[in-house]
Amino acid sequence: MKELQDLLTGEKVVNLGKSQVVKGITNNSSKVQKDYAFFAIKGNSTDGHHFIEDAITKGASTVFIQDTSIIDTLKRKYPYINIVFSENTRKSLATASNKFYNEPSKYLKVIGITGTNGKTSVSNLLAQYYENAGYKVGVIGTINYRIGDEILSSGHTTPDPVQWFETLNLMKEKGCDVVVAEVSSHAAHQFRVYSTLFHGGIFTNLTQDHLDYHGTMENYFLAKREFFNQIQLFNDKAIASVNIDDPYGKRIYNDFKEKIDFITYGFEGEFKIKDYNLSLFETLFNIEYKGKTLNFKTKLRGLFNVYNLSASISFLIKDGFDIDFLKDKTLDLKPIRGRFEVVEAKDFIVVIDYAHTPDALENILKSLNQIKQNRVITVFGAGGNRDRTKRPLMGKVAQDFSDIVILTSDNPRFEDPNQIIKDILEGITQKSKVIVEPDRKKAIEYAIKTAQKGDIVLIAGKGHENYQIIKDQVIPFDDKEVVNQILKEI
Template sequence: MKNLNEVVTDLKIGVLQGDLDSRIAGIAYDSRNVETDYLFVCIEGFTDDGHNYIEEAIDSGATALLVEKEVEVDSEVTVIKTDDTRLGLAEVSAAFYDYPSRELKVVGVTGTNGKTTNTYLIESILKKAGYKLGLIGTIKNKVSDQTFDSQRTTPEALDINKLLAQMIDKGVTHVVMEVSSHALDLNRVAKIDFDVAIFTNITQDHLDFHDSFSEYLAAKKKLFSSLKDSSEKTAIINIDDPHSDEFLEAANSKVLTYGIEKDANLKAKDITISPTGVEFGLESTIGEMELDLNITGLFNVYNTLSAIGAGLSLGVDLDEIKAGLEEIQGIAGRFEIIEEAQDFGVIVDYAHTPDSLRNILETAHDFVEGRIIVVFGCGGDRDKDKRPIMGQVAVELGDFAVVTSDNPRSEEPAEIIADIEVGIKEKDKIKGEDCDYIIIEDRAEAINYGIESAQPDDLVFIVGKGHETYQTFKDKTIPFDDREVARRSLAKIRGE
């Protein structure tokens, strides 16, 4: 337990009633998680408002409330007011768990694409160097050898600090974390003391949440301005990205650049891409080395360079970095090859932005001898502007497209598909001929159709959901795994 006055010590507050002398056993931002002697933080969300659940929290045992609105409470609980309870949640969570990020080496990875792959590459490097690791990200969270399901790319501030405290208890020394623009904008990582910050790239995404691309860009830059001026902290920046100058300017720390086209501290040369891997040479001020990796694509050369930068920033030598990288055998749902002895390729990938779709399709052109069949859709309740662009990219770089559902969420699947089709028809006008595509709303049927249409040497690309094992509709969420559906379809072809 902690004294309430210790927990709110960093906050600018006003005490509306009660005092700060009480003891706090825990913190909750969801009234359903409140227990005896808890501090309940009232957060105004996008669909609900925690201030409406004060009575439920008190009934469950809350002895203190943190609010950002004037409230009337018919109880003897302590009520504290602050300007921003989202920031307040970050402050009280860090204080309650004794600022755990200060006891760890924390690497934060942000960017539109590549965050998950980066974290897994860095994890492999640091494990090879003998460190005990924690991981927070899209696919899963890990506390040393324990694995937990992930609900979002970057958890809420309370959940992050709780995870970090658990990691310290388990002897973890280094943590690698995906940092989303939502997390930065909503102050989920406001009190996390990052040692290394990585910028992968930035293209259109999440404009359903951010009002403009410039706001999306500003959110990403917060990670680098948070480093503060320190010789012990490092910003690792993709110098080839068109917006790299803005991230360089935002960085309040040492800077390490990486790239392929421009001069950089870490530069790749002599790149050879195959269906199952990539080879390249590293040029750096530290030294040179040759790498032969089990992940493919030019985009993964960039991911590898930034992971190398993280390793070097944390004192890992090049030999251990090389060994850690070359042990990676692939990452779930990221250019994941589905091999069932068929005579054509099947790959599942998480690509869900125009840029990531373009990247994987351009990589496929380097090795596919036959046609490229693209099975894809777009998520509901997300940036609608990217839907027609995704359609254009699919028919520009693919030979045949199967347009289907992704996670429609609260939207009608047919309406999302219609938005995608606008871009395909626009591409028709540009080309002066009809693009080759079909619409199959049911995703399982679409995957089956793509695989049944494949001829020897073709490649069926199933994109958008990657590692996900569910599909979310307006009224239900069902088990659904692109990889398992593909395997069943391949088994059917074999007559099994």
Template structure:
């Protein structure tokens, strides 16, 4: 698995793989946005790389000063100049000492970086079928269903999201659900170069507000559902909704682009109104009878895996999902609605939906040495997603349901007691622990989760120790849910990314319990 840090530490010929040209002038990249700066001067500045982190500046770089909630890139302009930047893009005039390099002033450096990155890499989004998937829950699984359907139709498809960028056997680990604009444009250019004709991409509300996906042209904008999340950042549900709806404005103008909407979600009518009459809209649903793409006769087996008739093609398609939960029926319908819009063959839709066996970190069952105990890892990190997962697992009638979870630091504090109450109501044993605490004390986060609970849960700040404790308490017939982190490969503690993974933690515990000479299952 490759990482972005590995790409940046590689030589320029690897780092700039996918760039449309070996060098651009500053004027070529920023002409329409420049507020101050002579055209003749800017035309002479040759840009070989773009950077928004001073530690990643190389000779020939154009450095963008990005404002942030904690760190302001303007404070690192001198370091960028010393590292070899040939110009600085800023939102105000900057004194950068005796370096003599020009400062290009623009109104919004995030917008400037997004435009420059798109131009630098040749606007890759315009050369692929780019599908944006947004919503509170279900984004990752929906992109995997999309990839599966398009591949079944013989169209090479990639995914970009919280599990990284993935195409065939190539994987690039990402630090964000939707990468910053520079990394995103590079990633899209690399995927196109590797042969991907379709990219299904998760689009977070942060990415939309922060202009990370500006100058990406989407063929489809898919909305899964909108429930509470990220109110620490957006403030209100109204502002959160407005952030999600920004994806509509990034659709390509030509015929064939369109919006895929969950007609059963409360956000549906507002999104339809925002989209306007001229936009193609494809609703999907289980309950709403007017949606052209619908599921009927939904049934579930003991593990919650759903079968249904998929309506919208010339005959009903028999679908039997391998991923459990009614919420995965909705995720499958969202992907099917894109296929319906794209006029993909019915057989490809059926094969793609039925053929997806698993999504890393989404209701992922971990094989352990004790078959009578079930261990499941899931990314559930909102009140709604935690409730849905626990209700699903309750239907499997375990002897006991043991839930291990925490809440991220520096994020929506209001959801913490809500998730505590949900976990307590639907679990037999709750173990509160760390998620990604960032700069908050784990004990403080746990205390706020506990405010929503009537009884005292088990509290173990160290997540690995909490997982070990839960597994040690499990007996035959029990089900252990490790919620919140999914397939993440790190834990954010302070400002450091500490290597951590729930699956490996389970495997390490099982290895420690295994008798010498006993092979794993």
């Protein structure tokens, strides 16, 4: 519980009601309880200002608005309500949530990871390194929100501001020293983590995704850039690691190098990838840093994991970690659920991976082609009600780097799975390589029963997810469980 005055950051109180007590915060009128503050936010599809009366009926004592045209009406109709005008209610929701939960990031080392691909892997790798160094670590990300092995809740890439600061506060109260968090482009654009005191950030890469929301790649980039803008706004001593091989990474570096203490990684980086050796069971890579060659060995597979590890290790070096400690612990890192997760059959392997963008699919297929003994069989689809333009691009990638392509359903949501498959087929010219099976279980079964000695079966797109979204139904479906079940039966 807070006093209204304690939650303000420059907003203007245009009407003072009977009670200035705030017992909770929300921008969802259905969650309002007595003496809550309701934040009216103009979204892409709905306008929170239309739900102000519903919020007041449910007990809101305070409303934050950014529409000046309704002030006089609200004052006349609800003189007993606190009415606060904000130039940006999204920012106000974040700053008020931060204050309501006692500014938890001041007491934590919070690190944000952003980029199209690699966020989950890098956040989990960072968590393992910090835990090996004796820190108590919280993770906020796509798979779940957790402290060590304690699962706090199921995950979303980045929660809304209220849950974000509530989770940070809970992690602080449970004794965490460090929090590593995935920060999506939506989160940065919608100011979900605004006012957080970030210790630092990592940029992995930027490739086509989420254009259904952002519209253009430039807008998508600007959302990612906004995250680094927010880092430097609230911490003038922030550190960051950026993939300098990525043209968008170079832009972020050039835009903020005077305000953020960067280390760059990649084949062109200060933390420079010199060479690497991939095999089915381990990866060796060499790094040149400050005139020395550093040799790393890991059980994680694929070139993209060389990048993920380089992102993590370079950031930790910037954070003061000993290089020999990092080299030693790299060998002990555990694979991440649904990220190049290998299931061994009798004489072939199945790889389960979250790759759901053209770039991610190309990265893992290139890695598989470097270690394959026979053929690569790829099973994948694309999510419904999402960026349609990436579908033919993924089709072309699958065609170019697979021997057999099995097109199936992913999370179709409210789209027809057959239409999604048709969209993917537009990028495929070698139709003889392609088999269409909309039923995902049957598609996986076909791939496994088709596999020969030395083959690699890639099941892409869902990774750790244990469900399928069909229309408005969430149906249990776990690629790994399905694979294990089929392997037992053959």
